[in-house]
Amino acid sequence: KAGVTQTPRYLIKTRGQQVTLSCSPISGHRSVSWYQQTPGQGLQFLFEYFSETQRNKGNFPGRFSGRQFSNSRSEMNVSTLELGDSALYLCASSLIDSSGPTDTQYFGPGTRLTVL
C-alpha cells in the first residue's frame, strides 16, 4: 500500500498570503490528523477529521482551518500568514471507526512551509 502523501513538499510564501496544503491518506484510512512541528514548540496537534467532520481541534487560532473530502483526502489552509507559521506541517492517517479509541497514526513526509 502507498503511504501517506503530502503536497507540496516545500512552499515559500510571504506574510499576509494564504496557503493550502494537501494530504492523501493511506487507502482505506478514514481519519486524517494534522500537526505543526517547529524547533521552539515541537510537535503540536492542529486538528483531526473523520468522515468529513472535524472531530478534534488543537489550540491554534482560527486562521488555521481544514477540511476532508468524501475520499478521505484532506486539506489544511492557513490564512494571513505570519512569520511564526514557518514550520513542517505533518499529516497522519489512521484506520479508525467512529466509536474506536485512539488508533495508530501513520505520518506523511510533511510540507515545509517558509514564510518570508
Next chain:
Amino acid sequence: GEDVEQSLFLSVREGDSSVINCTYTDSSSTYLYWYKQEPGAGLQLLTYIFSNMDMKQDQRLTVLLNKKDKHLSLRIADTQTGDSAIYFCAEGSTGGGNKLTFGTGTQLKVEL
C-alpha cells in the same frame, strides 16, 4: 492536562544498547507510541504499547511501561549508526477523536 517529557540528547557507541526515557502525565492514555524522525523526513512509527501492558519486544526494540510512575522507555539493542535520529514518544488521547501528544524528542547520536 497532558504533558510528555523526554531528555534532549543521548550519545552511545555503535553496538551498545540505547535507552530513551519518557514521562507522561495523562493516566487515561490508551496507547503510548515511539516514533523516529530522520533529518528532513516525517515521523516513522517504530512501535507502540497498550496501556495495560508492561513490556513489548519487537526485534531490537524493547518498550517498558511503568504505569505507576507514568514512565515509558525504549531500548534499542545493538545500536547502529543508522539509528541516529530524533526519537519521540507520544501518548494517545482517550477523550474521543484521534490526537497524539508528543514529547520534546530525544536526539540519539551513535558514534563509531
